[in-house]
Amino acid sequence: MQKIWSIYLSGEIHTDWRERIMQAAQSAGLPMTFHSPVTNHEASDAAGDVLGQAEAGFWRDHQSSKVNCIRTRTQIQGCDVAVIRFGSQYKQWNAAFDAGFCAALGKPYITLHDADIIHPLKEVDASAMGWAQTPEQVVEVLRYVTGTPDAAGCVAAGTST
Amino acid sequence: MQKIWSIYLSGEIHTDWRERIMQAAQSAGLPMTFHSPVTNHEASDAAGDVLGQAEAGFWRDHQSSKVNCIRTRTQIQGCDVAVIRFGSQYKQWNAAFDAGFCAALGKPYITLHDADIIHPLKEVDASAMGWAQTPEQVVEVLRYVTGTPDAAGCVAAGTST
Amino acid sequence: MQKIWSIYLSGEIHTDWRERIMQAAQSAGLPMTFHSPVTNHEASDAAGDVLGQAEAGFWRDHQSSKVNCIRTRTQIQGCDVAVIRFGSQYKQWNAAFDAGFCAALGKPYITLHDADIIHPLKEVDASAMGWAQTPEQVVEVLRYVTGTPDAAGCVAAGTST
Amino acid sequence: MQKIWSIYLSGEIHTDWRERIMQAAQSAGLPMTFHSPVTNHEASDAAGDVLGQAEAGFWRDHQSSKVNCIRTRTQIQGCDVAVIRFGSQYKQWNAAFDAGFCAALGKPYITLHDADIIHPLKEVDASAMGWAQTPEQVVEVLRYVTGTPDAAGCVAAGTST
Amino acid sequence: MQKIWSIYLSGEIHTDWRERIMQAAQSAGLPMTFHSPVTNHEASDAAGDVLGQAEAGFWRDHQSSKVNCIRTRTQIQGCDVAVIRFGSQYKQWNAAFDAGFCAALGKPYITLHDADIIHPLKEVDASAMGWAQTPEQVVEVLRYVTGTPDAAGCVAAGTST
Amino acid sequence: MQKIWSIYLSGEIHTDWRERIMQAAQSAGLPMTFHSPVTNHEASDAAGDVLGQAEAGFWRDHQSSKVNCIRTRTQIQGCDVAVIRFGSQYKQWNAAFDAGFCAALGKPYITLHDADIIHPLKEVDASAMGWAQTPEQVVEVLRYVTGTPDAAGCVAAGTST
Amino acid sequence: MQKIWSIYLSGEIHTDWRERIMQAAQSAGLPMTFHSPVTNHEASDAAGDVLGQAEAGFWRDHQSSKVNCIRTRTQIQGCDVAVIRFGSQYKQWNAAFDAGFCAALGKPYITLHDADIIHPLKEVDASAMGWAQTPEQVVEVLRYVTGTPDAAGCVAAGTST
């Protein structure tokens, strides 16, 4: 009865960081499932359109964001760990929002961002359990905390059964 | 290990909205189970009679409502999303009660009602994640938030595994 | 250091039930403050207009309801007891919503309604601590639970200091 | 025994929006106190230096952010309403973090930002109780929700005592 | 994916009420598991003796009760519904304690006792979802709330899948 | 700004234990207020009668118990410490219920009972912070935990200000 | 559908107490899984190094401890019972920290330590459900609370199914 960890991947959608984490986790045999918001930008913006055509602007965004919220809030509340990614050139207030939501719930999260945005992210990092700069670092942390053997067959966490 | 979503269907019992949602969800292959209060009106009114004949009126209703509450409260607390249906000609205070209960718990819910009762439902809608007018809209929202491919095989949420 | 009880008055706005409760409580010297949603119908409907003109209908109602929610949610979370009034001819889904919110928080509430709507209110009453038919009954219950002497100087709760 | 509302002012520190809100609230006689993070940028960055000189960069920021967190978390948990301000040209991930924290706690908040950043703030706005574009709109909302008479002496919320 | 309900059976240990409920539930095909405190009186009193011989009296009882508490608290926190049985001639303060614990957690419970102890149990019954006098009544309520067909194949709750 | 402790006195109503605790606390200058359920037996049984005449028996008791519950639940949730008294010859299931409620909320409580009922109270005592046999012992514990000087002017807790 | 209990093993890492508990539990057929922090001392100290080389001392320890915290907090929040081991010659403040964390969450825990450190552990033991001196005592308690038959085939908890 191995525990399957549930990992929520929040934030930036313009690079392949999610795929790199998921593929590396699969290669390493990590016992986990991954969840994320809808990352198709157009689909996400249109998520609420099926409910009726709100006028473009605030209310259309509002309607779609609430529909997306059904997905993200359920996933955050159900996850064991969140990984929250910030790209240097995007605003990504939704990612910081997710971090604050996790912090209030006591959900551990790891941030993933470059060194050039350390300063504006200091409050988000202050409540994080770790700051990574690459997806590979994230996967190594996840390998370690789940007690999975590394490539050489060594496992730090000897007593879980 | 796909997540199976648990959907609670609250409210109006005089039309076939529940069946339409459940059948459409099944056709679309949505990964979810549906729950609802007892919708047989006579059975619901008599739910507590097995415990002894309270005098007709307030106390008989009280006894039966509490028995029904065992079912509904367990289902609401266990659900991921609630759908709450209001018919234009019914009081359905129980549906509004369920909405308030969901709001206090932080459970996302979608309302389902016609446009002619927008105004009296404005406080209920204010805490909802979406307002739908047809069961088909509800199913489309559920398809989207669960990351299920649509009929054309397209899925917005590409990274869940 | 007498405890001042905080009472939230939710629901119907077309009769003077709030005034009757507040005046009777004052006459009886009950140690309590009363709170309520904004009961001026036009002001309430327009509560969000200052934030910008949403198109009439769903979104204007939505904007105003959320502003009203700042007031009502703060008052409900801070109250000791809620009184929730239903008139026989109104929908008052907001009152039932408040009742559900109270129930989920474990806040005790008393309903105030006529006998002809016992049946549609049975789920709301099932989680209530009492059903009253007149404001005077509500005041008498509040007098009793706060341990205040009655008009004859008798007080049931002799040991509070 | 009038309720004194506690308002937390989060976010952008380069303009005088806090002063405008506080002065207008005082002029209008609103029953409230205001709280905010330390808004002196240099002092905030150096908040942890008294605990020892961490190397500049991540760890100095980390140490200072945690000290600031003692103040902000206490203030957020104690507030009735938060106002969260985003300037168009700043990252302000801490403001979005505070919004997520409020959302998870069920604290109502109002956002204050220009129309040009509606789209990147849609998730933050989705959980807000209102979006304002000027401090004056915020004050008007606060006046309304606290039931304070306006300049003409009119008050919408007639029944609070 | 039928929901399996978890039922906690608390209270009196001198009659076969637990067996009657479990057998009837099994006969009726109710989808549930049953849990209960250790009902072997001698074993329960000696539960802590393995940890060392406390002096007989208060401290031996204390040590054993805490060990029993590991079992009962875990079971109560994990149950969907509790059934709490009071015999007319026993003190069973532990049963009333369990009822209070359930009430504070919002767990629905049913009491099972004869009519001659209605009055001393009025506070316990006030927070219960139902009062039964026989195990058969309890099973019928459980059948109803779980939406299981009765002996004639009729099921009130038609829409759960 | 000395902390005023709020003490809830639950349980047996046939002896003067409440008065002895309150008088001794006043003599010792303990900084505390005391609260208790309505201890006038007839008044308590009739607490709900003002809401209408339920038939005698279960429903009259039910109606009155719920009214009493408004008082007791508010007092328990607001107290710092509860004292729960059991007389040897009474059932007092309400007292054990209050103890369970306190335990689930994490409220510390002290039991007050004679040695001859240690065994049936072992589960209630297992979650208590202390067992006293006399009101004087309770007062001495309250004096100590509040850091109040004893009759000789000695105070153990020297550092509170 | 037997319940599988989740047991968290916290504390001292220099003796084989974890192995003795896990082997004895397996021999006895106890329905449980065991979890523990990473017990490889060097691996644990280096847990955060993959995230970048913090300077040795406070910040390296800080970084690694937070990574370990992802594992331990998830395991504590998911466990049914914790066993917390103190060796007489170690500081093990992390074990006491885990005990405090469990106490605040209401998670039952058992301490495992020798008699010579009873006095310094009195606050930790005060919130524990039992104090054991040997792993065998712990296993016997776990056998009892899970209702597993002993070596002679006797089981105290006869009614669970």
Next chain:
Amino acid sequence: MQKIWSIYLSGEIHTDWRERIMQAAQSAGLPMTFHSPVTNHEASDAAGDVLGQAEAGFWRDHQSSKVNCIRTRTQIQGCDVAVIRFGSQYKQWNAAFDAGFCAALGKPYITLHDADIIHPLKEVDASAMGWAQTPEQVVEVLRYVTGTPDAAGCVAAGTST
């Protein structure tokens, strides 16, 4: 209506760190009250003796610890910030226990200890908001987070009123 902060001082009792913090805070005019466990060692060990003479050893310690727990748990739950002091030569498992309790509740805390015990305290420090080495550092942090002007009359937090 200045906020008065409540500070809980936990841990080591052999040096004058509490007095140094309290005096410096008073000199600096910090708006706060201080609370602490009973720091008279003999009184603390004997706290439960008034309840009856438990045999010396585990049970006497148990009885006294639970009485002390009434004080400490109430103070921790009511505090805004905790300061937790570890001396290098003491076990102080109670201090680490308090830290874990604070962490689970989300209460911010500051540790106060010398550099030579950084390593064994790394888990406790990982959840702390700051690590100080002197009482003066603690007071300076408290001055800053409460927005109190420093000796030169400068205050970083200019906008609180």
